[in-house]
Amino acid sequence: MLTRRDLLQRTGSGFGLLGLAGLLQDQHLLAQAPSNPLAPKPPHFAPKAKRIIHVFMNGGPSQVDTFDPKPALTRFNGRPPGGALSAERGGTRTLMASPYRFRQHGQSGLPVSEIFPKIAECADDLCVIRSMYTNVPNHEPSLLMMTCGDVQPVRPSMGSWLVYGLGTENQNLPGFVTMCPGFPVVGPALWSNSFLPGIFQGAHINNSNMDPRRVLQNLTNGYLSQTAQREQMDLMRRLNEMHLRQRGGSDNPLEARIQSMEMAFRMQFEAQEVFDLNRETTVTRDLYGRGQFNDACLVARRLVERGVRAVQIFTGAGQPWDDHGNIANHRNNARTVDQPVAALINDLKARGLLEDTLVLWGGEFGRTPTSEGATGRDHNSSGFSVFLAGGGVKGGMTWGASDEFGFAAAEGRMHVHDLHATILHLLGINHERLTYRYSGRDFRLTDVSGTVNHNLIA
Numbered sequence: 173m174l175t176r177r178d179l180l181q182r183t184g185s186g187f188g189l190l191g192l193a194g195l196l197q198d199q200h201l202l203a204q205a206p207s208n209p210l211a212p213k214p215p216h217f218a219p220k221a222k223r224i225i226h227v228f229m230n231g232g233p234s235q236v237d238t239f240d241p242k243p244a245l246t247r248f249n250g251r252p253p254g255g256a257l258s259a260e261r262g263g264t265r266t267l268m269a270s271p272y273r274f275r276q277h278g279q280s281g282l283p284v285s286e287i288f289p290k291i292a293e294c295a296d297d298l299c300v301i302r303s304m305y306t307n308v309p310n311h312e313p314s315l316l317m318m319t320c321g322d323v324q325p326v327r328p329s330m331g332s333w334l335v336y337g338l339g340t341e342n343q344n345l346p347g348f349v350t351m352c353p354g355f356p357v358v359g360p361a362l363w364s365n366s367f368l369p370g371i372f373q374g375a376h377i378n379n380s381n382m383d384p385r386r387v388l389q390n391l392t393n394g395y396l397s398q399t400a401q402r403e404q405m406d407l408m409r410r411l412n413e414m415h416l417r418q419r420g421g422s423d424n425p426l427e428a429r430i431q432s433m434e435m436a437f438r439m440q441f442e443a444q445e446v447f448d449l450n451r452e453t454t455v456t457r458d459l460y461g462r463g464q465f466n467d468a469c470l471v472a473r474r475l476v477e478r479g480v481r482a483v484q485i486f487t488g489a490g491q492p493w494d495d496h497g498n499i500a501n502h503r504n505n506a507r508t509v510d511q512p513v514a515a516l517i518n519d520l521k522a523r524g525l526l527e528d529t530l531v532l533w534g535g536e537f538g539r540t541p542t543s544e545g546a547t548g549r550d551h552n553s554s555g556f557s558v559f560l561a562g563g564g565v566k567g568g569m570t571w572g573a574s575d576e577f578g579f580a581a582a583e584g585r586m587h588v589h590d591l592h593a594t595i596l597h598l599l600g601i602n603h604e605r606l607t608y609r610y611s612g613r614d615f616r617l618t619d620v621s622g623t624v625n626h627n628l629i630a
Contacts, residue, residue, distance in 0.1 A: 209371050210347050212339040215600025220564020220629065221530040222341075223476045224334065224595065226484045227469070227513055229505075230315065230356045231493030234270075234539035234549050235557040236578040237502050238285050240302045241274035244576045245541055253542065253577060265550075267577060268543035271500060280568025287506035290514035296568040297517055297526070299560040299628050303572025303581035306537055306588050309553040311357045311491055314536035317588050319362040319484075321617040328608070330592060331482035332365045332372040333617045334599065337606045341479030345443060346375035348482045349475055351468040353380035354489030363484060367610040374484065377447075379468040384448040446474050460515040464488070469512035473519050476529050493535055496548040517561050530563025530598055541578040554580035558591070564598050566630045586625060593622035598629065 236242045249269040274283045278295030291298075306317050313323035320327040328336070331348035340347030350363040363374030377387055449457065449470060460470045465487060472483045487493065487509060495501045513533060520526035538556025539549035555574040561567065572584030593603040596617065603622055607614040 208343065209369060210335065210340050210343060212341055213337065215338060216602045216605060217600055219598065219600025220528070221562070221598045222528045223480065224331075224482050224530045224532065224563070224599065225472050225476060225516070226319075226330070226482070227509070227516070227531065227533045228318075228356075228484060228486045229493050229509070229533065229535040230486050230488075231491035231495075231505075232311070232314075232535040232537045232539055232551060232556070233493045233505070234495070234499060234502060235302065235552075235555065235574065236539075236541050237270045237272050237499060238288065238506075239283070239300045239557040239559065239570075240574055240578055241283050241285075242270070242541060242574075242576070242578045245269045245578070248577075253579075265540070265542035265544065267541055268499075268547070268549070271547075272503075278568055282568055282570065285506075287503050288510050290510045291517075294514050294517045294561065297521070297561045298567060298569075299565040300557060300570045301559065301572055301586055301591070301628070302555075302557050302570055302574055303584045304534070304538075304556045304558055304586050304588070304591065305581045306553045306556075309537060309551040311494070311536060311551075314551075314553060315356065315358050315362060318534075318536045320364070320366075321589065321592055321619060325358070326361045326364050326366045327615070328366040328368045328372070328617070329363045329374060330595070330617055331363060331374050331484060332368050333606060334482045334596075334601075336368050336372045336608065337601055338481060338599065340481040345446065345475065345478060345480050347480060348372065348374040348484075349377060349480055350374040350484040350486070351377045351379040351471065352486035352489060353378055353464050356486050356489060357491055367615070368608055374482075377468075377471075379464050379471070379485075382447055382449060382464075382467040382471065384444040387447045446478060447471060456519070459519065461511045463508070463512075465508050466512040466515075469516045470519075473516055473523075473525070476520075477523065477525060495539070496544050496550065498547045499539075499549050500547065520562060526562035528563060530565070530595065531561040532558065532595065533561075534558025538578075552579070555582075560628065564630055565628050569628075571625070571628055584625075584627075587621070589618045589622035590625060593618050594625045594628060597624045 236245060245267055246269040248267050250266050252266055272285045272287055274285055276282065277284050277292040280296050282295040282298060282300065284292040284295060306314050307323055308314055316325055317323050320329045331350070335347035348363065356362060360376065363376060365373035449467060452470065460466045465485070468485045472485055475483050487505065493505050517526065517531060520529050534557065538552045540552045544550045555578060572586060573582055574580060575582045596603040596606060603616060603618045607616045
């Protein structure tokens with residue numbers, strides 16, 4: 173008795189069987205399809221935090237006008253720094269006192285500038301690091317260092333590293349979302365996946381108009397039912413995977429395209445809802461206030477509440493905090509961010525989310541304690557301040573110190589690599605083990621350095 177398989181083998185010297193073998197291999201390929209790269213992955217050890225919100229003050233806020241009061245600037249206002257400082261850091265410029273008063277707040281007595289009255293009310297939740305420093309006093313390399321751990325473009329951003337290492341809890345939303353109304357200096361490189369697979373790239377949201385129908389385009393298919401779309405997606409995935417196998421089974425752009433189409437399909441179910449702020453109560457909307465940055469902070473809470481791993485919020489396009497001309501403009505910038513940042517911390521706390529959500533506030537560097545022009549301040553990479561809140565850090569404390577005038581980190585110095593190592597540790601990651609091999613070497617967010625600061629961890 174001649175079976176169909178025998179017939180195919182004997183017909184045309186067995187070419188028919190080759191076609192059958194190909195079909196069987198395709199079915200095997202589908203059965204062995206790669207697992208979802210965004211699926212949650214176990215951390216290296218028990219984490220303090222599960223997610224992070226990076227509130228980025230792009231442009232570089234002045235440490236001596238925000239969280240690092242310097243009485244010596246008032247005493248020596250208008251004088252040159254003197255001695256070695258005058259030649260090394262001050263040049264011909266003179267010391268300039270802060271125009272803002274500092275007051276102690278909370279049970280901890282944490283000093284906060286008057287330009288942040290709402291954030292000051294959160295003093296006992298803040299861990300202020302006064303001894304940060306970075307490599308270069310220019311925006312582009314410092315922005316890259318703070319977001320990607322290197323001054324050279326383009327390396328994977330911290331959000332991309334986190335989603336690569338930990339996955340994300342919600343498969344209907346991107347694991348890493350960044351919000352900016354337009355682009356900061358450098359632009360998309362600040363949330364790039366670089367050589368990591370494309371599915372880990374940050375999803376940029378223009379928060380100038382938080383209309384859920386417009387913030388993410390083309391999410392709704394007006395012609396096909398979800399069942400028909402799923403059938404179409406399955407066919408496209410099969411064709412793409414066949415193509416991928418023909419290319420040796422490893423093609424980053426093609427893999428990224430396959431995963432991005434799957435993500436786009438899943439986002440139909442939840443993405444528009446998460447950006448619909450009309451679903452929030454009037455009380456919550458009033459807590460955050462109204463405006464582009466306010467809306468972004470509220471969306472950040474909605475995103476992490478739904479399991480998004482990393483959210484980044486820029487103050488605005490360009491470099492809003494870059495106040496060379498007049499440091500009095502810091503008051504305007506603070507007015508933009510003070511209420512929504514405080515609301516974010518308090519809202520997370522009220523919902524029981526702050527304990528495992530890490531909030532990072534700060535810029536790419538600080539500013540000089542000397543004057544530029546009449547009342548402005550220049551860039552300063554040698555010493556600046558950031559603060560952490562929630563996510564397993566100690567609240568109501570300061571760490572480190574800058575020198576008498578605020579030129580440079582002097583005690584408990586922390587490089588950006590140390591900050592990144594500490595953040596990864598809080599999220600349950602050993603920063604030396606989170607690596608990706610590319611171009612013949614193992615890369616990591618902290619490059620070849622970084623020390624976890626356990627003094628900040630509760």
